[in-house]
Amino acid sequence: MPLNEIRKKIDALDNKLIDLLAERAELVHEVGVIKKKENLQIYAPEREASLLQRLTDINGGRLPDKSVHAIYREIMSCALALEDDLKIAYLAPEGTWTHQAAIKKFGHSVEYTAGSNFAEVFDMVARRKCDYGVVPIENSTEGAVSHTLDLFVDSPLHICAQILLRIDHCLMAGIERKEIKTIYSHPQAFGQSKNWLLREFPEVDLVEVSSTAKAAELAKEFAADGAAAIGPALAAELNGLSILETSIQDSATNTTRFLVIGEKFCPQTGKDRTSILFSVRDRPGSLVKALQSFDHLNVNMSKIESRPSKQRDWEYIFYVDLAGHCEDELVSQALEELDTHCSMVKILGSYPDISES
Numbered sequence: 001m002p003l004n005e006i007r008k009k010i011d012a013l014d015n016k017l018i019d020l021l022a023e024r025a026e027l028v029h030e031v032g033v034i035k036k037k038e039n040l041q042i043y044a045p046e047r048e049a050s051l052l053q054r055l056t057d058i059n060g061g062r063l064p065d066k067s068v069h070a071i072y073r074e075i076m077s078c079a080l081a082l083e084d085d086l087k088i089a090y091l092a093p094e095g096t097w098t099h100q101a102a103i104k105k106f107g108h109s110v111e112y113t114a115g116s117n118f119a120e121v122f123d124m125v126a127r128r129k130c131d132y133g134v135v136p137i138e139n140s141t142e143g144a145v146s147h148t149l150d151l152f153v154d155s156p157l158h159i160c161a162q163i164l165l166r167i168d169h170c171l172m173a174g175i176e177r178k179e180i181k182t183i184y185s186h187p188q189a190f191g192q193s194k195n196w197l198l199r200e201f202p203e204v205d206l207v208e209v210s211s212t213a214k215a216a217e218l219a220k221e222f223a224a225d226g227a228a229a230i231g232p233a234l235a236a237e238l239n240g241l242s243i244l245e246t247s248i249q250d251s252a253t254n255t256t257r258f259l260v261i262g263e264k265f266c267p268q269t270g271k272d273r274t275s276i277l278f279s280v281r282d283r284p285g286s287l288v289k290a291l292q293s294f295d296h297l298n299v300n301m302s303k304i305e306s307r308p309s310k311q312r313d314w315e316y317i318f319y320v321d322l323a324g325h326c327e328d329e330l331v332s333q334a335l336e337e338l339d340t341h342c343s344m345v346k347i348l349g350s351y352p353d354i355s356e357s
């Protein structure tokens, strides 16, 4: 078929697509009216997860699932903006990995507000200045983000979704590689690129700052003093810096898990994950007995972290992730049994256990 004929066919399809999108938007509007009347959450991660799964199941065309998901991410982002002016809090400044994780989950049509640290992100959601917040919880090479874990202890917020994001760090600067005297970055990014830094820049000063995007701003500001930064390519672009080397993290598959925090839990999807925190009574065997609650009911425990309680020295709070939803029969029984061995149990949330990054 000649090129202009093919393009005519594409135009005709695009006309249909626009009509179909308009028809979808009408239905989305109706959903929004019902949600407001019944005081339901606008963002429905369980519906989004099942919708994306259904698209994967029916997709038999040339487009890979990843592309279909990306298109629908933006269609659903438009829907969220149409139903309400959804506002999402992330860690400032623009271009942080947290910002990019938030866009991966909520798309480009919703509004974003930056908080200067993770405590502020929690606070903006708790005070309803934002509907949801995005915070990192753990990295595949560096482990837990302890600051986020600590913030959950006193927060009334819940986890309603998770985001997995592949993290590819760059070395960026406004100067040449041989002129670098100081490298700025977030402690997590330094940790994820430790071996590379020891090999390539053993003599350089490493300065920890609040985010990788902040590091890029400082690399720009202090270029004349020999400053560079480690962080996302987007931060280099936003600050007009050159990328001197890409993919410098020690693990090629470096991935960070982020959480979406909001006021409510997410309903069951059939493939969920539950995050809890608890502290045990100071008695022999109490931690073992607490953990046996999961084993007795065959509930898989995928993660455990401990943090100082900050109430009394040498007293700990344990963070555990479980397979299943807290309303699933076995998980709910395991949590009841756990309660009998603990001085405190808090269910942080149940949410779809997506595994694609």
Ligand SMILES: C=C(O[C@@H]1C=C(C(=O)O)C=C[C@H]1O)C(=O)O
Pocket: 028, 031, 042, 043, 044, 045, 047, 048, 051, 075, 076, 077, 079, 080, 083
């Ligand atoms: C339209 C809805 O609201 C939002 C938008 C969705 C969509 O565009 O399909 C799906 C889930 C929600 O996050 C809904 O809940 O069905």
